[in-house]
Amino acid sequence: MAHYTIMGRDPYWMNFFGLMILTLIEVAAVGFDLSPDATGLDYTEKKLTLMILVAIGLPKFIMIAAIFMHLWGDEDSKILTLTALFPAFFIIVMILFIGLTHPEATTGLPEWCRPGFYS
Amino acid sequence: MSEHDEHHHPSAWGPHDWSHGAPHNSWAPLIMSIGFGIFLFMLANAFTRGVFDVSYVPLVFVGLLVVLCGLIIWWKQDYSFDGTYEPRATGAPFKNIQIRKVAIWVFLMSEMMVFTSLFSTYIRYRTGIENCQTIFERGDWVAQGYTLEAGHAVICFEPASHLIASSWWHIAPGAINTFALIISSFTIVQALRYASKPVGEIDENVRRKKVTRYLASTWALAILFLSLKMIEWFIGFYIPEIEILGIHEHHIHSLYSEGYLINAEHYHHHDWVDEATGATMLANISVGASTFYVTTGTHGVHVFGGIIGLTYMTFKAWTGGYTPKNAVSIEYFGLYWHFVDLVWVLVFPFFYLY
Numbered sequence: 062m063a064h065y066t067i068m069g070r071d072p073y074w075m076n077f078f079g080l081m082i083l084t085l086i087e088v089a090a091v092g093f094d095l096s097p098d099a100t101g102l103d104y105t106e107k108k109l110t111l112m113i114l115v116a117i118g119l120p121k122f123i124m125i126a127a128i129f130m131h132l133w134g135d136e137d138s139k140i141l142t143l144t145a146l147f148p149a150f151f152i153i154v155m156i157l158f159i160g161l162t163h164p165e166a167t168t169g170l171p172e173w174c175r176p177g178f179y180s
Numbered sequence: 181m182s183e184h185d186e187h188h189h190p191s192a193w194g195p196h197d198w199s200h201g202a203p204h205n206s207w208a209p210l211i212m213s214i215g216f217g218i219f220l221f222m223l224a225n226a227f228t229r230g231v232f233d234v235s236y237v238p239l240v241f242v243g244l245l246v247v248l249c250g251l252i253i254w255w256k257q258d259y260s261f262d263g264t265y266e267p268r269a270t271g272a273p274f275k276n277i278q279i280r281k282v283a284i285w286v287f288l289m290s291e292m293m294v295f296t297s298l299f300s301t302y303i304r305y306r307t308g309i310e311n312c313q314t315i316f317e318r319g320d321w322v323a324q325g326y327t328l329e330a331g332h333a334v335i336c337f338e339p340a341s342h343l344i345a346s347s348w349w350h351i352a353p354g355a356i357n358t359f360a361l362i363i364s365s366f367t368i369v370q371a372l373r374y375a376s377k378p379v380g381e382i383d384e385n386v387r388r389k390k391v392t393r394y395l396a397s398t399w400a401l402a403i404l405f406l407s408l409k410m411i412e413w414f415i416g417f418y419i420p421e422i423e424i425l426g427i428h429e430h431h432i433h434s435l436y437s438e439g440y441l442i443n444a445e446h447y448h449h450h451d452w453v454d455e456a457t458g459a460t461m462l463a464n465i466s467v468g469a470s471t472f473y474v475t476t477g478t479h480g481v482h483v484f485g486g487i488i489g490l491t492y493m494t495f496k497a498w499t500g501g502y503t504p505k506n507a508v509s510i511e512y513f514g515l516y517w518h519f520v521d522l523v524w525v526l527v528f529p530f531f532y533l534y
Contacts, residue, residue, distance in 0.1 A: 062376055073373070077366040084362060088355045091345050091533040107534070114529035121525045129365050129518045131511075137277045144285045148292040155300050 065134045076128040080121055087117045206257055212250030219243025255492050263506030284512045288519050291482075295523050298475040302530070305337060305467050312336035312463045316452050321461050328460035333446050338465035340472040342449070343440055344412075344532050349419060349432045353408040354532040360408075361521045364401035368514045370394045371497070375507035384500070391510075392497040398517070399490040405483055409476070442470045472531055479527055482520045489513055 067075040090113040099109040127133035132142045222243055226236035267279045274282045315321055315336050326334035344350045371394035374387055382390075411417055416434035419427060439447050445464045452461040493513060496502065502510060 062373060073366060073369045077362065080362045080365075081359065084355075084358050087529060087533070088351060088358075092348055092351060111534055114534055118525055118529050122522060125365065125518055125522050125525065129369060129521075130515055137274075137281070140273050140277070141281075141285055143273075144282075144289065145292075148289050148296065151293060152296045152300075155296060 063128065063131070063134055072128050072134075076124050079124055083117050083121050083124075087114060090114065090117070206254065208250045208254035208257065210250075211253065212247050215243050215246030215248075215250055217243070218246060251488070258492075258509070259496060259501065261506060261509075263503065263508070266506075266508065278508060280512055281508070281515075284515050288515065291519060294478070295475075295526075298471075298478060299526070299530075302471045302475060305471055306339065309335065309337040309467060312338040312449070312452075312461075312465065312468075313342060315463075316449075316461050319454065322454050322457055322459050326462055328448055328462045331446070331462070333462040333464040335464045336468075338440075338447065338449075338463060338468040339531070339534070340435065340440060340469070341532055341534055343435065343438055345534075351532070353412040353417075354528060357405050357408050358524065358528050360401045360405050361524050364398045364405075365514075365518050365521045367394045367397040367401070368510070368517050371398070372507060372510045372514055375497075375502040375510050376504050378504055387502075388497065388500045391502050392494060395490060395494040395497050395510075399487060399494055402483055402487045402490060406480060406487070409480055413473075440465070440469055440472075442466055442473055444469055476527060476531060479520070479523055482523070486513075486517055486520060489516075 063072045066072060090110055094106075095109050095113075096106045099106040102109065104112075126145070132138050132145060135141075219240060220243070222236045222239040226233050226240060268276050269279055269282060312334075315334055321327070321334055324334070325332050344354060371391050374382065374390040374394065377387065412434060414434050414436045416437055417432050419430050419432060421427065421429040435441075441447075444466055447463050447465045448460050449463075452463075453459070454461070490513075493510065
């Protein structure tokens, strides 16, 4: 259990309310028409939506891992955080060395990766 | 008490020599792994290349039976565990951390790899195959003959979000599910809070009721999650006429009834109509649909696994099985459950909204 408070209040309640608010913003970002704002910022609406979703998704991810999963504030948090981050090495290998450095990685796929290959 | 007696405590599995370790040693995980192996292998064989082979079905059930045996053994061992001895690691780097806690984190590491594979597949295909909407807006598909009338389909990536994010009603099941999982993460923490309150600080009957209620709430929210997923995938739902809110009577179609399927080689969206010629674009969207159903389905299977665990834990809590000494069991399950929530935090925006 957490041995600290957030702004003098119970960390689980605070985390819960924070997550609910961020999710509301997330759904609203998709539901509302952002095209006027996107045009003003010189983005497409889809790109602006993606940026908002990433900007909200990251803190949500950290809030759940740090507070609900006790990766922050406990005696063993440090070593368990390192344990949780260990697969990040493989994730980087997978994305950088297999995905992005492959010739035409994002523009072309080999035939065997394409739909209809077995038909 | 002699030294010999100190090492021999009663156990649900008969006399156990504690000098050789705590009675956490169990065959249950191994039995369950073998069961899952049989189940998945036979299920894959039963549906080879879309052809259903009934001869593998009995072996599918054999796999499930082995899993069930493993579960019963696990639960029987856990039910009698009162937390008297929670073994801790003695060596670096996890010195003094409970071995079960380290084990659940190692398990979660493997889970991260599973979902990373699914996400990288999604990123690779989404960036590597041209988007169906982009092809439609470019308009050259008419001249190339990818029309409903001609019967030829253009291969493109159609994200599920094109259908789901098209209206508030379509987003509703996924959005409610997001809130359901966040609330369930909170209720499991509350169950842990009451289970771990020191003896004397809370009446034992109140502890039993609180822990049971919070675990049961988590269970109910997990059921809600899967029910809404079934509605979204297969059933759809009906919106009645509500004049005061200006809502007209209509039916929200499921992804299934919209034709968004893993074998959708001749899919057409109702918007894909060329105004000049009246032609409708035909698309092969099997890759986009596969990545959606496999990723969200794998997540759904994890929720289902959580429901099975929660069913047992709620029963144990109802019988007063959780005390401050063994409350960490709720924490370890909670780590798994928060991880399921964590995955959804990424699945929801990238598969449902974007």
